[in-house]
Amino acid sequence: MRITNLLNKPAEWMQGGGPESDIVISSRIRLARNLRGYPFPGWAKKELRAQVVSCIRPALEDIPEMSGAFAEEMTQLSALEKQVLVERHLISREHAAKGPGCAVVINDQQSLSIMVNEEDHLRMQAILPGQQLMTAYRALDQVDSELETRLPYAFDPDYGYLTCCPTNLGTGLRASVMLHLPGLFLSDQMTQTMQGASKIGLAVRGQYGEGTDALANLFQISNQNTLGAKEEDIIAHLERVIEQLLRNEKNARLKVLEDHAAMIQDQIGRAYAVLKYAHIVSSKEALTHLSMIRLGCDMNVFPTEARGIVTRLLTAIQPAHLQITASTKLSMEERDVLRAEIIQENLKALTPPDFRGIIQHRDNENE
Numbered sequence: 001m002r003i004t005n006l007l008n009k010p011a012e013w014m015q016g017g018g019p020e021s022d023i024v025i026s027s028r029i030r031l032a033r034n035l036r037g038y039p040f041p042g043w044a045k046k047e048l049r050a051q052v053v054s055c056i057r058p059a060l061e062d063i064p065e066m067s068g069a070f071a072e073e074m075t076q077l078s079a080l081e082k083q084v085l086v087e088r089h090l091i092s093r094e095h096a097a098k099g100p101g102c103a104v105v106i107n108d109q110q111s112l113s114i115m116v117n118e119e120d121h122l123r124m125q126a127i128l129p130g131q132q133l134m135t136a137y138r139a140l141d142q143v144d145s146e147l148e149t150r151l152p153y154a155f156d157p158d159y160g161y162l163t164c165c166p167t168n169l170g171t172g173l174r175a176s177v178m179l180h181l182p183g184l185f186l187s188d189q190m191t192q193t194m195q196g197a198s199k200i201g202l203a204v205r206g207q208y209g210e211g212t213d214a215l216a217n218l219f220q221i222s223n224q225n226t227l228g229a230k231e232e233d234i235i236a237h238l239e240r241v242i243e244q245l246l247r248n249e250k251n252a253r254l255k256v257l258e259d260h261a262a263m264i265q266d267q268i269g270r271a272y273a274v275l276k277y278a279h280i281v282s283s284k285e286a287l288t289h290l291s292m293i294r295l296g297c298d299m300n301v302f303p304t305e306a307r308g309i310v311t312r313l314l315t316a317i318q319p320a321h322l323q324i325t326a327s328t329k330l331s332m333e334e335r336d337v338l339r340a341e342i343i344q345e346n347l348k349a350l351t352p353p354d355f356r357g358i359i360q361h362r363d364n365e366n367e
Contacts, residue, residue: 001079002070003070003072003077005070005232006106006110007081007084007267007324008057009110010315010316011088011089011109011110011111011127011315012086012088012109012110012111012127012129012313013025013089013110013111013127013129014131014212014311014312014315014316015127015312016128016308016309016311016312017129017130017308017312018128018129018130018131018132018305019130019132019330020030020130020182020246021129021130021132021307021311022129022180022298022307023179023182023246023247023249023250024131024177024178024242025127025129025130025177025178025179025180025182025311025314026089026128026129026177026178027085027127027128027130027131027133027175027176027177027178027219028089028125028126028128028133028136028174028175028176028177028178029125029126029127029133029136029137029173029174029175029235030089030123030124030125030138030140030173030174030175031122031123031124031144031162031172031173032119032122032123032142032152032161032163032164032165032168032173032174033120033121033122033124033144033154033160033161033163033172034120034121034153034154034163034170035052035055035056035121035122035146035151035152035153035154036058036152036153036154036155036352038051038121040119040120040125040164040165040183041101041117041118041120041121041362042101042119042164043115044102045097045102046214047101047224048101049100049101049102049117050100050101052101052116052117052121053073053102053103053116053226054103054115055151056103056116056121056151057071057103057105058123058149059115059147059151060147061095061105062106062150063147063310064112064145064146065107065111065112065139065142065143065146066105066107066143068107068108069105069106069107069108070104070105070106070107070108071103071104071105071106071137072093072103072104072304073100073101073102073103073237074099074103074104075088075099075100075102075309076096076105076129076265079096080323080324081084082097083319083320084287084320084321085096085104085106086320086332086340087315087319087320087321089127090104090106090110090113091104091113091118091144092115092118093107094118094119095118095123097188097353098117098118101117102115102116102117102118102125103115103117104116104216106264109126109326110112111127111128111136111139112124112125112140112143113121113125113127114124114143118284119164119165120163120168122147124140124143124144125140126139126140127141129240130334131156131177131242132366133175133235133238133239133242134235134239135252137173137175137231137232137235139154141231143213143365146199151268156362159172160172160214160227162185165356167224167225167226168226169226169227169292170226170228170229171226171227171229171230171231172226173223173226173231173234174222174226175222175231175234175235175238176220176222176238177220177221177222177238177242177300178218178219179218179219179220179221179242179245179249180217180218180291180294180295181193181217181218181219181245181249182217182291182292182294183249183250183251183253183254183256183295184248184249184254184296186252186260186264186321187237187252187255188250188258189245189252190219190263193245193248196281197221197241197289200241201223201224201225201237202221202222202224202238202241203220203221203222203223203224204219204220204221205219205220205222206218206219206220206343208209212336215283215284215287215288215330216287216288216290216291216314217291218291218314219239220344221238221242221245223237225239226309244328253295253299257299257358261358261359263277264299264352264358265355265358265359266359267292267293267362268293268295268296268299268355269353269355270286270289270292271289271290271291271292271293271296272293272296272350272352272353274289275289275290275293275343275344275347276344276350278340279337279340280336280337280340281335281336281340282336282339283318283319283335283336283339284337286313286340286343287314287317287318288316290313290314290317290343291309293306293310293347294307294310294311295348296353297310299357299358300354300357301353301354301355301357302350302351302353302354302357303350305349306347306350309346309350311349312346313342313343315345316341316342316346317342317343318339319335322335322342322357324337325338326338
């Protein structure tokens, strides 16, 4: 598969849908693995990293799940192409900065992605729309099991899979979900939520992981520890927490609607007006307003089928995606203009907001 074919096709998870898709954007499982007899990538010379790539790529391309996959060394990708893969969560920001002796393999649906020689020799992930952690794990476990019959994994009977970072030691598993949490954010409960998650061994980060802002009210929730626990137990623990977070978010939305119906109506209305008619829209402004449009879909202000369009736009309006669409390098202002055009084109069929339900809440509040 050519990189142009991959980039011209949205990833499966970007289409929306899946269980609990009103709140859960995507589910991701990641596994870290290393080969026995080779130093970790950060300590390996270019020649040794190249040997690892030459060992891993044929094994990956040989398994059925990666048939017809896109496979390329990072040095063969432009900075823009790498950034698009980052924006789609198919590679990490760290891997995008890698050079010789590093590669990536991605299946046609972009639901399976393998980074070769990132922090570990293998960083494999499965990403699916909605709350599908266990489904994603089973898909990735199949790939992992098949690779293990072809590659000499570094494994210790006492410590499990050996990894570069001690926090990945054991199962090497990271499970995470991307959640849209405007209710908890608007009701000032996110700080409390993040502190509570940390106490039970979970991390809450922004859309693109550690050190990134939670734009569009999008938050990643993931496990932090992998040693001494089975994969299924790690996932089950996260699923229980997610179920509670979903209840908290739904209750927070109801509470905000009861206490601040006029504010919700105003923010959704402003979001609709800006995105439908503005000619220049910055990335941060667009994400903020798309979050409110998505909330409007969940509150029946807009048709629920528009939610999938909004979900796809959250990635399609990112800077690298815009430049790929334009097929040329754009200035910041040119990106802002094109972003507004793309949003308007995708939302042209979106009907004006129907605030009758919110107005009823507001009238009840004033009685």
